[in-house]
Amino acid sequence: MVIAIGFEGSANKLGIGIVHNGVVLSNCRRTYITPPGEGFLPRETAQHHRSLVLAVLSQALREAAVTPEQIDVVCYTKGPGMAPSLQTVAIVARTIAQLWNKPIIGVNHCIGHIEMGRMITGSDNPIVLYVSGGNTQVIAYSRNRYRVFGETIDIAIGNCLDRFARVLKLSNDPSPGYNIEQLAKKGKKFLSLPYVVKGMDVSFSGILSYIEKxxxxxxxxxxYAPEDLCFSLQEVLFAMLVETTERAMAHCGSQEVLIVGGVGCNLRLQEMMETMxxxxxxxxxxxxxxxCIDNGVMIAQAGFEMFRTGNLTKWDETTVTQRYRTDAVEVTWR
Structure with a gap:
């Protein structure tokens, strides 16, 4: 019976979560929100995490009703992500592991999303569409690795949506992508946009440049109204993702699709994927x-899976890796 605590801070979300053998005990999160038209910078984001991490830790322990003595393993996001944010949270996790005398595990952020999704939904061996502010990948498990079948060749879909939200001066509360989704529901007029699928890969930067111009x-x-532009952008971007996901399903003979990552909350994306x-x-x-949104529970869950198969992180390797590939991790628990 393992209790794992997870620390997540790869971007503007600071999350700490606790799981007990696949059961979520607490899932606490704070989001760094900037003024409309502005993105979040690495230094200020790290300062946000640093100022709140102890309060979030106390809240997570309180809601889970566990003590440090009951924690079996400390897990943290090793990467990918923004270096200052990753380093801030990793330092806290390393300190906690030493103070509590617990083993520590560095978790790949993407694999955290996948294992969280598999646990919550009960999916067995799905094709995974991982869509967030910093990542866009179509993934399938094969021979002890999560293999990337297709991905963005430039910017991530979440980054594309966020940057267009800045053009429209939309609020960053609760997130730019959410506010684009709400406007898109009212859109009625479709603007034809470039559709860029290259084999199994996708490209978003040219579409963004075109609609910005x-x-x-x-x-x-x-x-056109702002609602029309949001509607048009969503439809084209999501159609590209559905196409590449379906092609991966055909290749692998899979009958399951799992959507993870912050953009995975979008109900229109879920609707289009459901139709396919x-x-x-x-x-x-x-x-x-x-x-869907970055959280500490997903890091705790992936760390729990690693811990139960003896996959611990050596102390001198408890660093961060800003570009930590999904397919670089050996999956020992499947």
């Missing part, structure tokens, strides 16, 4: 914002 004149003339799955006689698995 066109948006000023289109909005000024009244030909229905046509193939397959099943879609998705979660809500509690588990």
């Amino acid at each position: 066109q948006s000023y004149q289109l909005l000024k003339s009244g030909e 799955c229905h046509e193939r006689g397959a099943k879609l698995f998705a979660t809500d914002e509690r588990f």
Whole structure:
């Protein structure tokens, strides 16, 4: 009976969660929110995490009703992510592990999302669509690795949506992508945009540049409303993701799709993927914002899986890796 605590801080979300043999005991999170039209910078984001991490830790222990003595393993996000944020949270995790005299495990952020999704939804061996602010990948498990079948060749889909939200001066509360989704629900007029799928890979930077260039004149003339542009951007980006995911399903013979990552909360993306799955006689698995958005529970869950198979991190390797590939991790627990 293992109790694991997970520390997540790879971007603007600071999360600490505790799991007990696959049961979530607590899932506490704070988000660094910047003014409309601005992104979050590494230094300020790290300062945000540093100022709140002890309060979030206390809250997580209190809600889980556990003491440090009951914790079996300390887990933290090793990467990928923003270096200052990763380092801030890793230092706290290392300190806690020493103070509590507990083993420590560095967890790949993406694998945290996957194992969290598998635990919450009960999916067995799905094709995984991982979509977030910093990552866009189509993944499948094969021979002790999570293999990347396709990915973005430039910016991530979440980054694309966030940057267009800045063009429209949308609020960053609770997130730019969420506010784009709400506007898109009211969109009625479709703007034709570039559709860039290259084999199994996708590209978003050209689409973003195109709609940024066109948006000023289109909005000024009244030909299109902000709602129309958000609707058009979502439809094109999500169609690209559904296409590459379906191709991976055909290649692997899979009948399951699991959507993880912050953008996975988008109900329109889930709806489009559900339609594709229905046509193939397959099943879609998705979660809500509690588990899609970066959180400490996913790090604790992945760390728990590693811990039960003896996959600990050596102390001199408890560093961070800003570019930590999903397929660089040997999966010992499946």
